Amino acid sequence: MTLGLALALSACGDGGSSASSGSGGAKSETIAIAADPLEYINPLNENGSPGIQVAMAMFAPLVTTDPNTGKTVNVLAESVTPDKTSQTWTIKLKSGNTFQNGQPLTAKDYVDSWNLTAQGSNGWKNNGFFSKVEGYEALNPPTPDGATPKPTSVKALSGLKQVDDLTFTVKLKVPFSQFGLTLQYLGLAPLPEEVRKDPDAYKRKPIGNGPYKLEGEWNAGDDIKLAKWDGYKGPNAPAADAITYRFIPNADTAYNEFLAGTVDFVDVPSTKIKTFKTDAPDQWVTSESSGANYLVFPAWDARFKNPKLRAAFSQAIDRKAFADLVGLATPATGLIAPDINGYRADACKVCSFDAGKAKQLLQEAGGFSGPVNINYNTSSATGQIFAEAIGNMIRQNLGLEVKYTGKQGSEITELADTRKLDGLRFSGWGHDYPSIEDYLTPMFKSSGDANFSGYNNPALDKVLAQGDAEPDQEKAIALYQQAEDIALADLPLIPLYAKQNAYLHSAKIEPRVSKYVGVSALYATFK
Amino acid sequence: MTRFVARRVLTAIPIGVIVTLGVFALVFAMPGDPLRELAGDKPIPAAVLAAKRAQFHLDQPFIVQYLLSMKDIVTGNFGTTFAGADIADQLRLRIPVTLKLTLLANAFQWTLGLFFGIYAGFKRNGMIDKSLLLATLVLLAVPGLVAYFAAQYVFGVELKWFPVSGVLEGFPRSYLLPALVIGLLGFAGLARLMRTSIVETVNADFVKTARAKGLGEQRVLWRHILPNALLPVVTFIGIDLAGMFGGAIITESIFNLPGLGQFMFQAIKLKEGGVVVLLSTLAFGSFILINLAVDILYGILDPRVRNV
Numbered sequence: 001m002t003l004g005l006a007l008a009l010s011a012c013g014d015g016g017s018s019a020s021s022g023s024g025g026a027k028s029e030t031i032a033i034a035a036d037p038l039e040y041i042n043p044l045n046e047n048g049s050p051g052i053q054v055a056m057a058m059f060a061p062l063v064t065t066d067p068n069t070g071k072t073v074n075v076l077a078e079s080v081t082p083d084k085t086s087q088t089w090t091i092k093l094k095s096g097n098t099f100q101n102g103q104p105l106t107a108k109d110y111v112d113s114w115n116l117t118a119q120g121s122n123g124w125k126n127n128g129f130f131s132k133v134e135g136y137e138a139l140n141p142p143t144p145d146g147a148t149p150k151p152t153s154v155k156a157l158s159g160l161k162q163v164d165d166l167t168f169t170v171k172l173k174v175p176f177s178q179f180g181l182t183l184q185y186l187g188l189a190p191l192p193e194e195v196r197k198d199p200d201a202y203k204r205k206p207i208g209n210g211p212y213k214l215e216g217e218w219n220a221g222d223d224i225k226l227a228k229w230d231g232y233k234g235p236n237a238p239a240a241d242a243i244t245y246r247f248i249p250n251a252d253t254a255y256n257e258f259l260a261g262t263v264d265f266v267d268v269p270s271t272k273i274k275t276f277k278t279d280a281p282d283q284w285v286t287s288e289s290s291g292a293n294y295l296v297f298p299a300w301d302a303r304f305k306n307p308k309l310r311a312a313f314s315q316a317i318d319r320k321a322f323a324d325l326v327g328l329a330t331p332a333t334g335l336i337a338p339d340i341n342g343y344r345a346d347a348c349k350v351c352s353f354d355a356g357k358a359k360q361l362l363q364e365a366g367g368f369s370g371p372v373n374i375n376y377n378t379s380s381a382t383g384q385i386f387a388e389a390i391g392n393m394i395r396q397n398l399g400l401e402v403k404y405t406g407k408q409g410s411e412i413t414e415l416a417d418t419r420k421l422d423g424l425r426f427s428g429w430g431h432d433y434p435s436i437e438d439y440l441t442p443m444f445k446s447s448g449d450a451n452f453s454g455y456n457n458p459a460l461d462k463v464l465a466q467g468d469a470e471p472d473q474e475k476a477i478a479l480y481q482q483a484e485d486i487a488l489a490d491l492p493l494i495p496l497y498a499k500q501n502a503y504l505h506s507a508k509i510e511p512r513v514s515k516y517v518g519v520s521a522l523y524a525t526f527k
Numbered sequence: 528m529t530r531f532v533a534r535r536v537l538t539a540i541p542i543g544v545i546v547t548l549g550v551f552a553l554v555f556a557m558p559g560d561p562l563r564e565l566a567g568d569k570p571i572p573a574a575v576l577a578a579k580r581a582q583f584h585l586d587q588p589f590i591v592q593y594l595l596s597m598k599d600i601v602t603g604n605f606g607t608t609f610a611g612a613d614i615a616d617q618l619r620l621r622i623p624v625t626l627k628l629t630l631l632a633n634a635f636q637w638t639l640g641l642f643f644g645i646y647a648g649f650k651r652n653g654m655i656d657k658s659l660l661l662a663t664l665v666l667l668a669v670p671g672l673v674a675y676f677a678a679q680y681v682f683g684v685e686l687k688w689f690p691v692s693g694v695l696e697g698f699p700r701s702y703l704l705p706a707l708v709i710g711l712l713g714f715a716g717l718a719r720l721m722r723t724s725i726v727e728t729v730n731a732d733f734v735k736t737a738r739a740k741g742l743g744e745q746r747v748l749w750r751h752i753l754p755n756a757l758l759p760v761v762t763f764i765g766i767d768l769a770g771m772f773g774g775a776i777i778t779e780s781i782f783n784l785p786g787l788g789q790f791m792f793q794a795i796k797l798k799e800g801g802v803v804v805l806l807s808t809l810a811f812g813s814f815i816l817i818n819l820a821v822d823i824l825y826g827i828l829d830p831r832v833r834n835v
Contacts (some may be wrong), residue, residue: 036793037785039611065661122575123582128572140574148581203611220616221785247792248783253692254677260684260691346556379796408559 002246027526028242029509032263034251037221040203041214041525043189044117045124052186054245057226057522058208059189060234062091063180065434067523070341072181075234076105076209078166086175086471091183093166098231098490099192100213107168109190111160113280115139116196119365121151128449132179134171167177177476181433202485212239218362223247238523258504265511265521268502270382273327280504285511286328287501287518291339291430292439293329293392299454300419303369310491311350313359316397317390318353323497325389326382332495335439335484339515342436342477348488351495355397362398371401371421377407386426416452427452427493434516436480444487473488532819539815543808550807552672554800561585563611583801585610596801598807609797612803617790624694625786628778629771631702635710636717637764643714644721648756651726659722663680663715667669671712671774676779678708692783705782709774713767721760754828761828765821769814805831 034052043055062077074080074281078092097105099227116234118130120140130136135158143149159171172179181187190209195202204218210227211234248254251269258266268276268284276284289465294318297304319331330338334347362368372394375386384406392404405423407415415421429450442450446461446527460483463527467479505511563577564572580586584595598607605614647656663799682704689704690696699706728734729752737751775788783789787806794802 036610039613045611070702120572121578123575123578125571125575127575131572140572143574143577147577147586149577220612221620246694249789250692250780250783253679253783255691255780256679256684257691260687262691407556408564410559410561411561413563414560 002320015055026241027239028244029240029264029506029526030246030262030264031521032254032257033245033247034249034254034267034269036249037247038224039220041224042124042191042199042203043186044113044126044191044198045302046391047125047187050245050247053522055186055189056226057212057245057267058206058210058214058240060097060208062183062188062208064184064449065517067512067517067520070339070516072184073235077183080180082177082180082471084471086177086179086469088169088171089179090163090167090169095166095235097209097233099207099209100229100231100365101194101207103192104229105190105209106165107162108165109192110188111156111162111168111227112196113190114160114188115156116191116199118153118157119155121149123149129182129187131159132172132174132176133157134173136173141426161206174465177468177470177473178433178435178437181435185432189289192353210234213241215242221242233527236523239525240522242422243426243522255504256397258506261506264506264509265524266504268504270380271417273502276502276504283507283514284502284504285519286503287513289330289339289498289500291428292332292335292337292494292498293426293428294335294493295496296425296427296453297426297491297494298416298419298423299456301422306365307490308361309365309368310494312358312365312398314348314358314359314491314494315352316358317393317494317496319351319496320353322386322393324388324497326386326497328500328502329497330500332497335443335487335495336436337431337439337498340431340434340436340439342481344481344484347481348482348495350488350491353441358397359399368398368400371403373403373405375405375407375412375421375423375425377409377412377426379391379409383426390424413452416454419454424454426496428499436477436484437464437467440480440483440487444483444492453492455487455490457486457490460486462491531822534817535819535822539811540607543811545816546811547597547804547808548593551596551800551804553689554588554795554798554803555592556590557795559798563795564797569802586654592800593804596804600805601772601803605805606801608794609799609803614802618787620729621785621787621790624784625772625775625779625788628702628706628775628784628786630772631699632709632713633764633768635707636713636767639710639714640717641721641760644718644724644760645753645756648722648725648729656722659718663719666712666715669712671708671777672781674708674712675705675778678704679781692781694784702784705778705784709771709778717760717767720763721756723756724756724759725752728752731755758825758829761821761824765817769810769817772813 012030022067023327026277033050033053037053038051041051041054041474043052043059046052046055060075062075063072063080065071066073076093076097076110078094081090082088093105093107114130117126118133118136118139119123120127127140138154139152139157141152142321147175160168162168170179191199192207195207204220205214211229211232213229215225215227218224226243234419248257248262252271253266254263255269255272256264256268272279297310301425323331332348333345333351334343336343336347374387374391376383382406387404388525391404394400395402412421412425416425429439429443442448444451444455444460445464446456463479463483463486467476470476470479501519503511503521505521505524509524510527512525549592559739562576562585584592589594605618607613609615643655643659647659677689682688690701692699734747737747772788775786776792777788778784778789779786780792787809791803791806794806
């Protein structure tokens with residue numbers, strides 16, 4: 001009886017599958033984001049994927065990577081010029097650009113927005129970006145453990161200088177030849193003056209300067225509806241007239257929404273890697289690569305100290321079989337993702353599977369005492385499966401005893417940071433800007449902020465610094481490759497695979513697929 | 528009655544303190560740093576971490592953190608989540624969603640459970656009774672997680688009778704499918720209890736006496752059988768209603784309903800002690816209220832318990 005009532009009620013609806021299509025043939029698309037709804041739109045306080053994805057639509061970067069050539073092209077910048085030492089950079093803006101409230105976009109907007117973010121007491125997430133700029137310490141004095149950072153009397157980075165209306169300079173603490181590439185990061189977007197005065201008042205009605213603006217009211221928990229903004233004059237404007245970002249926290253549910261026809265674009269969750277091609281024939285695309293994945297040794301554990309032992313572990317792993325298990329992955333042969341300028345396919349000499357060689361290397365290294373512990377992330381659906389796959393290879397090919405520890409990801413990071421983690425862990429890295437340097441500095445420089453293995457080699461630090469100071473990009477890349485070779489000889493971590501991402505798209509759109517910048521629904525073309 | 532209610536509410540306070548303190552301790556003991564969890568693998572600058580730690584009192588000892596959280600709850604000054612969401616806003620947004628889902632699911636469950644339970648109890652060993660036993664056995668054996676995803680796929684994706692997820696199509700359309708699945712899964716226990724209770728009551732001496740006195744069948748049914756048979760069922764329904772919140776954590780996540788359950792799930796995932804305790808307090812408060820209502824209803828159904 002009740003069931004009958006429910007069906008009758010549901011039949012009154014319109015079939016429930018026309019949410020995204022329609023609206024008079026206009027080019028509109030609905031993009032599913034498998035994450036909790038955003039709480040605010042402020043690119044300077046946002047470094048996660050959903051926030052930056054929305055920022056990409058509403059804000060324009062200074063420069064960007066050309067999806068066809070991989071070269072850096074100007075968007076809002078007229079020019080980005082380093083001095084002879086790559087330490088002071090002059091950024092000139094194109095004239096005539098405005099914010100969505102009509103105010104002209106000036107160099108002051110950048111300088112003031114960046115100073116606001118660099119102020120540690122504001123607690124904005126992109127604060128760390130400015131640690132390279134001269135004067136960062138004055139805005140971020142060391143705070144004793146447990147104390148609240150106090151607002152400093154210093155409100156501006158000494159390295160940021162406005163020259164005229166459209167020009168400003170950035171002086172870095174040390175030379176950095178890749179700084180120009182970092183300017184494509186949307187976490188550096190400028191905020192107009194009224195937003196800077198009271199960022200909280202504008203957290204749900206952002207004033208951007210990109211191809212799209214907010215359409216109508218936006219409240220907490222809502223999907224984000226965007227409409228094309230006529231004032232955007234930058235290169236390669238997206239084709240859609242309207243875009244809706246729909247937040248669906250459960251990734252499997254988001255996938256089901258796509259199959260039901262209510263969204264036009266969705267990430268394939270890890271649980272569907274084996275089935276998405278048959279679930280949505282002719283409506284899927286994959287990206288070439290989205291970063292690199294590693295197995296990390298703890299440098300603080302003396303048992304792992306010998307590079308020969310680490311090479312033995314590396315050669316005991318059948319990367320092909322492991323990549324097949326992961327699905328949509330390419331076995332790694334170096335430390336850099338394959339789509340990066342400077343990547344060498346054969347950089348790693350000990351990344352091929354050779355059980356005999358592995359055993360021999362283990363013997364030469366004097367063996368290994370005690371069980372090998374593999375830490376895996378319990379909040380990942382595949383964490384334990386991957387750990388056991390690697391563990392089995394180590395057990396079978398090296399004859400070592402293996403055990404497994406499941407922990408929360410943040411706990412693993414914390415233990416590694418405090419040099420207390422016992423055994424191996426998985427990690428991955430995706431670049432923030434397309435430079436070989438962005439794989440080496442964070443992970444292998446002794447002070448790198450993603451140096452999960454606790455690796456420290458002054459020789460590598462020195463070559464990295466030389467690359468940072470080399471204005472000629474080709475020469476800089478050669479120096480960075482030297483650094484990669486040093487890291488590969490020491491092998492503080494083992495490259496495992498480069499993961500591809502998969503996406504489903506509806507029949508009415510064709511997402512942009514680029515070797516250099518991956519798959520983008522924002523820049524889809526319409527059929 | 529007033530004294531009874533006042534006594535129940537007063538005794539709830541120390542229990543509430545123990546419950547919330549226990550929940551807070553559990554969240555506190557969870558491994559991992561919530562602020563790091565928020566950032567994923569990306570490093571956060573020390574200055575930002577320190578600012579956030581201070582903002583959320585994470586630098587304080589356990590008991591101070593608990594007291595500060597309780598103070599926020601009592602004063603109604605909820606603040607924001609780690610991710611920056613205004614908690615009062617979130618409650619305004621989410622309480623109606625969970626209420627709609629819970630009430631609709633319970634409406635299904637009670638209608639089905641009482642109807643089939645009573646019918647099967649009276650027509651014992653009939654076709655309906657036998658099919659009910661089999662059907663409830665099957666339903667009790669299905670794990671919720673499987674049922675929710677299966678229902679979503681069959682009725683949302685394939686047949687398109689219901690929206691797959693979300694609340695875009697409003698009440699009741701967006702809530703029907705999850706509420707139906709919860710209702711169906713929950714109805715089995717209720718129907719079985721109702722059936723057994725009816726069977727026991729029908730054969731009880733006082734019913735035989737009533738019949739022997741020559742009372743009409745209608746009067747026996749409405750005045751003697753049903754009030755007595757409903758007693759254990761009222762308790763069951765009370766506990767069940769109060770327990771719906773726990774079930775909502777899974778349902779709301781799968782059907783993407785922005786309710787309290789989903790909020791709780793995120794809060795536990797991110798180790799947001801303050802939010803978890805706030806939601807636990809809400810759940811505890813509603814548990815006390817529902818139990819109070821059950822007790823009052825009990826008194827109406829059975830005058831003997833009024834002065835206990």
